[in-house]
Amino acid sequence: xxxxxxxxVSGALAAIAVLGATTACSGSSDGDNEIVVYNAQHExxxxxxxxxFTKDTGIKVTIRNGGDTDLGNQIVAxxxxxxxxxxxxxxxxxxxxxxxxxxxxxxxxxTLAQVPEQFRPSTGKWTGIAAxxxxxxxxxxxxxxxxxxxxLLDLAQPQWKGRWSGAASGADFQAIVAALLAQKGEDATxxxxxxxxxxxxxxxxxxxxxxxxNSGQFDGGVIYHYYWFKDQAKTKENSxxxxxxxxxxxxPGAFVSISGGGVLKSSKHQNDAQKFLNYITSKQxxxxxxDGDSMEYxxxxxxxxxxxxxxxxxxxxxKIDPSKLDSKKVTQLMTQAGLL
Amino acid sequence: xxxxxxxxxxNSGPSRVAKALASRPGSLVTVAALLMVAATLVPLGYIxxxxxxxxxxxxxxxxxxxxxxxxxxxxxxxxxxxxxxxVALGVGLAWIVERTDVPGSAWWGPAFxxxxxxxxxxxxxxxxxxxxxxxxxxxxxxxxxVSYFPLVYLPAAATLRRLDPAVEESARALGSxxxxxxTRVVLPQLxxxxxxxxxxxxxHLLAEYGAFAMIRFDTFTTAxxxxxxxxxxxxxxxxLSGVLVLLCLVLLAAEAGVRGRARYARIGGGAxxxxxxxxxxxxxxxxxxxxxxxLAGTLGVPLWTIGRWLKIGGAGVWHSTEIGESxxxxxxxxxxxxxxxVVCAFPVAWVAVxxxxxxxxxxxxxxxxxxxxxxxxxxxxxxxxxIRWLPAFYQTAATILAAYTLMFxxxxxxxxxxxxxxxxxxxxxxxxxxxxxxxATFFRVTLRLTAPAAAAAAAMVFVAVATELTATLLLAxxxxxxxxxxxxxxxxxxxxxxxxxxxxxxxxxxxxxTYLLFTQSRKAAGL
Numbered sequence: 001x002x003x004x005x006x007x008x009v010s011g012a013l014a015a016i017a018v019l020g021a022t023t024a025c026s027g028s029s030d031g032d033n034e035i036v037v038y039n040a041q042h043e044x045x046x047x048x049x050x051x052x053f054t055k056d057t058g059i060k061v062t063i064r065n066g067g068d069t070d071l072g073n074q075i076v077a078x079x080x081x082x083x084x085x086x087x088x089x090x091x092x093x094x095x096x097x098x099x100x101x102x103x104x105x106x107x108x109x110x111t112l113a114q115v116p117e118q119f120r121p122s123t124g125k126w127t128g129i130a131a132x133x134x135x136x137x138x139x140x141x142x143x144x145x146x147x148x149x150x151x152l153l154d155l156a157q158p159q160w161k162g163r164w165s166g167a168a169s170g171a172d173f174q175a176i177v178a179a180l181l182a183q184k185g186e187d188a189t190x191x192x193x194x195x196x197x198x199x200x201x202x203x204x205x206x207x208x209x210x211x212x213x214n215s216g217q218f219d220g221g222v223i224y225h226y227y228w229f230k231d232q233a234k235t236k237e238n239s240x241x242x243x244x245x246x247x248x249x250x251x252p253g254a255f256v257s258i259s260g261g262g263v264l265k266s267s268k269h270q271n272d273a274q275k276f277l278n279y280i281t282s283k284q285x286x287x288x289x290x291d292g293d294s295m296e297y298x299x300x301x302x303x304x305x306x307x308x309x310x311x312x313x314x315x316x317x318x319k320i321d322p323s324k325l326d327s328k329k330v331t332q333l334m335t336q337a338g339l340l
Numbered sequence: 341x342x343x344x345x346x347x348x349x350x351n352s353g354p355s356r357v358a359k360a361l362a363s364r365p366g367s368l369v370t371v372a373a374l375l376m377v378a379a380t381l382v383p384l385g386y387i388x389x390x391x392x393x394x395x396x397x398x399x400x401x402x403x404x405x406x407x408x409x410x411x412x413x414x415x416x417x418x419x420x421x422x423x424x425x426x427v428a429l430g431v432g433l434a435w436i437v438e439r440t441d442v443p444g445s446a447w448w449g450p451a452f453x454x455x456x457x458x459x460x461x462x463x464x465x466x467x468x469x470x471x472x473x474x475x476x477x478x479x480x481x482x483x484x485x486v487s488y489f490p491l492v493y494l495p496a497a498a499t500l501r502r503l504d505p506a507v508e509e510s511a512r513a514l515g516s517x518x519x520x521x522x523t524r525v526v527l528p529q530l531x532x533x534x535x536x537x538x539x540x541x542x543x544h545l546l547a548e549y550g551a552f553a554m555i556r557f558d559t560f561t562t563a564x565x566x567x568x569x570x571x572x573x574x575x576x577x578x579x580l581s582g583v584l585v586l587l588c589l590v591l592l593a594a595e596a597g598v599r600g601r602a603r604y605a606r607i608g609g610g611a612x613x614x615x616x617x618x619x620x621x622x623x624x625x626x627x628x629x630x631x632x633x634x635l636a637g638t639l640g641v642p643l644w645t646i647g648r649w650l651k652i653g654g655a656g657v658w659h660s661t662e663i664g665e666s667x668x669x670x671x672x673x674x675x676x677x678x679x680x681x682v683v684c685a686f687p688v689a690w691v692a693v694x695x696x697x698x699x700x701x702x703x704x705x706x707x708x709x710x711x712x713x714x715x716x717x718x719x720x721x722x723x724x725x726x727i728r729w730l731p732a733f734y735q736t737a738a739t740i741l742a743a744y745t746l747m748f749x750x751x752x753x754x755x756x757x758x759x760x761x762x763x764x765x766x767x768x769x770x771x772x773x774x775x776x777x778x779x780a781t782f783f784r785v786t787l788r789l790t791a792p793a794a795a796a797a798a799a800m801v802f803v804a805v806a807t808e809l810t811a812t813l814l815l816a817x818x819x820x821x822x823x824x825x826x827x828x829x830x831x832x833x834x835x836x837x838x839x840x841x842x843x844x845x846x847x848x849x850x851x852x853x854t855y856l857l858f859t860q861s862r863k864a865a866g867l
Contacts, residue, residue: 036818043829064818065829066569073572081731083818169566204553207834217473238834331570338407340566340576 068094068171091175093327095260121323126262138220152253156195193337226295372687380710386721430492457850461550466642492537547714653837677744719811752797759793
């Protein structure tokens, strides 16, 4: 009686589920010659890499986009069943997170040989693939050059209340905080974050920070350099009223963040995954950073930066081992300061 | 959405015994319904589980901190400001359209339902492009009002259309002036409609993510998302989810308390006359200005923005391969989810309609609770549950489809239940008496008669999935790029021109269902 009916209903259900699974699952890859990249880098940049790589090697690449920290934490939560073959980030704290969980395979020696030592961790568990500098973008009409903050730490002072912005929930900003933590310790970082909570207007991302500075909503903001250079290279729509200030002097605000790439130990496509990392750090892969519109710094294979950028060596960045950046602690401190 | 106004009609067959035999839900249907209800309680169970696992000390530390107070204030201010504004706007507009001789009254109805076709995050995009500095509480109120006021407008207009003019005439005959009639006779009768709409709007406000993230306004939902981005599925995110769930329950209880047992119905014989429309005379022009102004603010701004960006972007923004792929994936997910959800709604609706037991009431109640859970809580729960206990389902289409089913089952249920309630049990009895098996009876009689309701339910789920953002961002299988995801990614990079085609397609896809909701709201009020 009802059994027959239920059978029909459940049969239909199962059929639909299978249909759904086959239509919507087409993105996941179990096939050979296909790797999955968890991508926290800018999608457009990674796509450029992938397109050229697939053309060269015939290896297909599927990407899952997300932020550094959530993808990093996600890989840790996935553990041995990680769905990713390669992990690429904008910054290094999330790489350190996965490295500390013991989930990275050793990077191929050939690949490491392409990357100078200062742009990768000594452990060789992952490698730098690009770099980006912290800057203070300011509205030239609202903020005369002599009133600029001397240090990132100044922004916690009361006179900056309501006058600057940062994208606190983004991985970029959290990388800067991680550098501050590595340089100045937990107490100083927490009190700076509390100052930020008081003073800063929180934006959704770096682009919104810059746009707000440009339109005069805030006097200045903490971002990475290339947002400004990208806009300058195009329409200047979001940056024409602004300038960049480099803190230099090994200030926490002069932090240069290393974008990282690594191969997961659990990957069933070790060879293809290593090939991809090798490609990114090769002359050809790094040239994408010089010639493309990403405006990030190449770090490997002696490829020069886009001529519009000030040389990386001139920025006088603080020296911090990228493996020592602690994203977990940063999230905790930011939660404690009420920013998250 | 029509649940609040629809009064389920119980079937009254001639023979109670025959009815009991034919309509008692079979045990397998009951089991199926029970399983569905159990599944809907998974997210709630997950929240409780993590809070217990986190331990009292850490949970307390995460709950009792200034940030939570700040989110609580933001969220409360948002609800307290937006709901009355929506009620005033919705009822006011409905009154002008239904009760005055303002020209074009047949066109205003669908026009004020139309904003529902614009997802809130697209509305936000429209406004923030028009006024780039838009942010904070009032921006949140603005965007929510233009997105959600039709949820009050629709039932209010339908009720106004149906009210018996005799009551108002009696009041006037007893010496009440027009304002007294409005405030003492008409408005009280709109209470159910406005309360129901207000509750729906409040729940939407608690769950909204994209619209508020775009204008820099933090609520619990945006904060949970930020926590997720910073720590995947950490304790802090779960704790915030717990508080959010509590807020939803408080709202449900408050609405139930205010509503009480109020019911307004016309009793006695005869049919009611059509309503008397107020002659506006010179007042016509200002009223038209009000109506046009409301339309410009709600539908005009997003459409104008999209049009502007499409013009600026030119042909270059129509990347046909990417848009085609997104559209294909969106339609695939939405159609599958719609089918599954409607199928799952059947056993639950069956029990709810054909049984008067306490069990049936428990099932309905459980459903209300789940319907109030924001998508982000459901998504967060499914991420954690699948990664920890069901790794085979983690990041598969099955998980995101399960999330959609849990989130949108109540919408399908409302429609399927109404359809099922209208199937005469006598026809099923006749079919069985003629020797057809219950299965054949179900497919040939019951299903056929409920097909229109099921189709409406499927359409509603389809659009809800096609425009869903939060859960999709968290749960979609690698490689998925729905229209909403693409729109979100592009607008996040401030590439508003490239985002415009996605916004346009999402709106176009939603139009048929908005029309459906419009016609349904009229039917429901007539029940």
